[in-house]
Amino acid sequence: MDQFGQLTEVEIINRILKGEKPLYEIIVQRFNSSLYKIGRSYNYNHEDTQDLMQDTYIDAYKNLDQFEKRAGFKTWIIRIMLNNCYRKKQKFSYKNEFANEIINENETPMFSNSMTDIQKEIHSRELGHIIENSLSQIPEDYRIVFSLREINGLNISETSALLNISQTNVKVRLNRAKTMLRIAVEKSYTAEELFDFNLSYCNPFSKKVMLEINRL
Structure with a gap:
């Protein structure tokens, strides 16, 4: 798969839709970390998060032809993950809030990289x-x-x-x-x-997802 590593998501998806199903593993490996952080941010444990990730990859694969290529794929697949997290919790309770405090939009990032x-x-x-x-x-x-x-x-x-x-x-x-x-x-x-999806998990998980994809 290394020779395909420089392909954009749109290029990979186009080739998958033309029949190159194995290339989907690139998508899985590319977004494992992002989806894992989403699941853990919902306080799901490691195992539940992996289940949600697998569901998300399968949902995304089944709907690849609906991906509007003018939008970012990362945003698209994160939306699917969020929806799966919402459904698991059986709620969607976001409420509008109004700021009473002053928001400093130019504030420096909370985390810095100053250490060795x-x-x-x-x-x-x-x-x-x-x-x-x-x-x-x-x-x-x-x-x-x-x-x-x-x-x-x-x-x-x-x-x-x-x-x-x-x-x-x-x-x-x-x-x-x-x-x-x-x-x-x-x-x-x-x-x-935070909540990094360790490489020791990434490859085995990607193989597991591809086994499910290949059954579709």
Whole structure:
């Protein structure tokens, strides 16, 4: 699969739709980390998150011909994952919020990369469980916005569309989520490391998904 690694999602999808089903494994491996972070941000455990991811990949595969190629594939597949998470919890309870506090849109990122690799490794081992526990205690509405914006790197417009809330509400929730986390989380710890889908899981999981895809 390495020789196909430089293909865009649109190019891969076009080839899959023409019959090159094995290329779907590239899609799975490319988005494992993003989908895993979404599931864990809903406080699902490792096993439940993997089940949701597999359902999401199968749903996406079955509907590849409905993907509108003018949109971003990452946003499209995250939407499917979010819908699966919603259905599992049997609720969709987002409410509009209005900001009473001042929102600093130019605020520096909550997490910085100022530490050395060795320091990061030490902090990763010592603080990883604290960070995950802290994030899991934040109310879901704020936790999901934080996950989409800070961890998965979606912009305000994409997050607003995915969650069906206003862009102002995205900013409010992100601002409040950062406030809740700031007490417990070192600013030097990178957001991307949260809920990382370890490579030791990635390849076996991708093979498992492809076994299901090949049965379709």
